[in-house]
Amino acid sequence: MIKSFKNNLKIFFLYSKFSWKTTFQMRLGVIFFMLGKIFRFVLFFFLIYLIFMRAKMVAGYTINQAIIFYLTFNIIDTASQVFFREVYRFRPLVTSGNFDLVLLKPFHPFLRVLIGGVDFLDVFMLIPYIIITFYLAVHIAGVSPSSLFLYFLLLCNALVIAMTFHIMVLALGILTTEVDHTILIYRDLTTLGRFPLEIYREPIRGLFTFIIPIGIMMSFPPYALFNILSWRLLIYSILASCILLFISLKLWDSALKKYQSWGG
Amino acid sequence: MCLRPTLNFFPQIETGRCPSLGLPAKSTPHFPIESGLPYVCDSVEKKFSICFLWFGRINSKYTKRINDLSSIIISMRKYFRVFVITLKQYFVYRLSFVLWRFRMFINLFIVFFLWNAVFLKNQHISYYNRTALLSYILFVNVISTLVLGTRTSDVATQINDGTIMNYLVKPIKLFRHLAVEDIADKFLNLGFVIFEVVLILRFTGSAIFFPRNILLGGIFLLNGVCISFFINLMLSFIAFWTTETWGPRFLYLMLVGFVAGSFFPLDLLPKPLYQLLLFSPFPYLFYFPAKIFLGTVDKQLTIYYVISLSWVLIFWRLTSLMWAKGNKSFSFWGR
Numbered sequence: 001m002i003k004s005f006k007n008n009l010k011i012f013f014l015y016s017k018f019s020w021k022t023t024f025q026m027r028l029g030v031i032f033f034m035l036g037k038i039f040r041f042v043l044f045f046f047l048i049y050l051i052f053m054r055a056k057m058v059a060g061y062t063i064n065q066a067i068i069f070y071l072t073f074n075i076i077d078t079a080s081q082v083f084f085r086e087v088y089r090f091r092p093l094v095t096s097g098n099f100d101l102v103l104l105k106p107f108h109p110f111l112r113v114l115i116g117g118v119d120f121l122d123v124f125m126l127i128p129y130i131i132i133t134f135y136l137a138v139h140i141a142g143v144s145p146s147s148l149f150l151y152f153l154l155l156c157n158a159l160v161i162a163m164t165f166h167i168m169v170l171a172l173g174i175l176t177t178e179v180d181h182t183i184l185i186y187r188d189l190t191t192l193g194r195f196p197l198e199i200y201r202e203p204i205r206g207l208f209t210f211i212i213p214i215g216i217m218m219s220f221p222p223y224a225l226f227n228i229l230s231w232r233l234l235i236y237s238i239l240a241s242c243i244l245l246f247i248s249l250k251l252w253d254s255a256l257k258k259y260q261s262w263g264g
Numbered sequence: 265m266c267l268r269p270t271l272n273f274f275p276q277i278e279t280g281r282c283p284s285l286g287l288p289a290k291s292t293p294h295f296p297i298e299s300g301l302p303y304v305c306d307s308v309e310k311k312f313s314i315c316f317l318w319f320g321r322i323n324s325k326y327t328k329r330i331n332d333l334s335s336i337i338i339s340m341r342k343y344f345r346v347f348v349i350t351l352k353q354y355f356v357y358r359l360s361f362v363l364w365r366f367r368m369f370i371n372l373f374i375v376f377f378l379w380n381a382v383f384l385k386n387q388h389i390s391y392y393n394r395t396a397l398l399s400y401i402l403f404v405n406v407i408s409t410l411v412l413g414t415r416t417s418d419v420a421t422q423i424n425d426g427t428i429m430n431y432l433v434k435p436i437k438l439f440r441h442l443a444v445e446d447i448a449d450k451f452l453n454l455g456f457v458i459f460e461v462v463l464i465l466r467f468t469g470s471a472i473f474f475p476r477n478i479l480l481g482g483i484f485l486l487n488g489v490c491i492s493f494f495i496n497l498m499l500s501f502i503a504f505w506t507t508e509t510w511g512p513r514f515l516y517l518m519l520v521g522f523v524a525g526s527f528f529p530l531d532l533l534p535k536p537l538y539q540l541l542l543f544s545p546f547p548y549l550f551y552f553p554a555k556i557f558l559g560t561v562d563k564q565l566t567i568y569y570v571i572s573l574s575w576v577l578i579f580w581r582l583t584s585l586m587w588a589k590g591n592k593s594f595s596f597w598g599r
Contacts, residue, residue, distance in 0.1 A: 032511025
């Protein structure tokens with residue numbers, strides 16, 4: 001078991017090394033992408049500041065709390081980009097038939113198609129997000145070590161849910177060869193969590209909390225940090241991620257059984 | 265009887281004889297044949313060409329003018345076909361288009377509800393009440409569809425893989441061709457975005473202002489469309505010198521989202537920053553047309569119009585220069 005884990009870790013690092021080399025071959029692109037990402041982050045930050053400069057509270061939250069929501073969204077979104085970027089490149093593997101070569105290898109295909117392309121540009125973005133969030137979190141009144149722990153736990157839970165969505169996209173990619181739009185729709189849907197879910201009215205809020213668990217991913221961690229998340233919802237969120245993980249793995253298995261190699 | 269190209273733009277058909285008239289090309293000197301074009305000769309054009317022949321025999325001094333008119337008609341037909349083909353392409357990939365619109369709808373949805381929530385406990389934000397600001401957001405959404413909707417991003421790929429050659433060898437003007445493709449794109453997206461706006465209004469029960477000063481706003485909008493078209497083309501022409509074209513475009517899209525006023529009206533910004541932005545091309549993309557549609561007509565509107573027109577001319581010149589320079593250093597990997 002431990003040996004297998006060590007081997008998988010070794011393969012993961014090997015693929016990550018390849019990804020690093022590939023990314024930094026395009027230096028000009030790297031500079032523009034980083035600039036674009038920094039601009040996006042700063043400008044949304046500025047938008048929140050601009051709104052709260054004119055209105056003291058929005059949907060019952062103060063500016064610091066709204067920024068925590070925004071940063072939490074960024075941490076989860078960026079972390080899932082760091083680990084699951086390879087999903088965006090899955091379609092050519094299926095349509096060219098090269099996915100056969102992945103399946104033939106003596107390790108789990110997720111090592112290649114799910115986490116086989118770490119996005120290092122997002123790693124650089126993730127570090128300041130975490131530092132700013134931690135700085136703001138300890139300055140918000142009522143934040144205790146237990147709420148910080150729950151916040152961290154729910155961040156991990158959000159990453160598990162993000163992983164299940166990516167596995168489902170991979171499975172759909174095998175079944176339909178449609179990956180690009182599906183993954184981008186997932187990303188657009190998650191942007192609903194950039195701001196507190198309270199800004200949306202019912203039934204949209206309920207839909208994006210209980211049916212499509214964007215709320216669980218993006219809003220529950222800040223709720224836990226502000227001590228406004230009930231135990232019932234905490235258990236529900238962990239249960240939801242377990243159920244989603246089970247469904248996504250089943251879907252993956254079923255897609256693999258229906259996989260027909262393309263090309264020659 | 266008619267050699268009418270359908271999906272294929274300009275099939276290599278024998279030219280030189282008009283089948284419906286049965287005349288060799290030489291004997292129809294007043295019916296211009298553009299090199300490489302099929303001899304398109306349907307009933308309307310047949311009538312035209314017969315008229316031209318008749319006129320030509322009567323008085324040759326009118327011949328040139330009639331030829332010009334005829335070539336304009338054929339040229340228009342040519343670009344009309346590009347328009348139709350672009351629409352058809354979208355209908356071939358219907359799911360892609362619908363999913364694209366769905367993504368755009370989510371973006372509108374978030375901004376709309378964010379501002380809606382801001383007005384739950386506030387009557388006014390700066391000069392705006394709830395109706396005015398939500399109207400602004402919806403107007404900007406429709407306008408951004410017209411301004412940003414483009415197919416010019418494909419040009420970068422075409423330069424890199426060499427398929428741009430297909431345009432260069434055809435008797436068409438690349439800029440016009442791309443402009444017509446863009447018009448088709450905007451036309452189709454406009455229909456969908458109006459539907460989306462109506463959907464949001466019905467769902468939320470919100471009221472908005474009916475657009476005012478439509479002609480004036482339209483003039484500014486036209487400038488915005490031109491500025492965006494030329495900037496997008498320039499971003500694609502970077503491909504003449506490097507394959508890394510997506511980075512600058514990504515940066516541009518990130519910038520445009522904010523400094524053109526798609527998330528908030530720019531006059532909510534601190535005044536010095538706002539006034540500085542007015543000298544950039546960005547406020548003329550969405551902000552000014554939307555403000556004019558809202559009914560706000562500034563006394564200095566003429567100055568702003570001159571600034572926006574200047575940006576159009578500057579970007580036009582720069583795009584032409586890049587195209588000319590790029591053509592000289594054009595190289596691509598084999599096909």
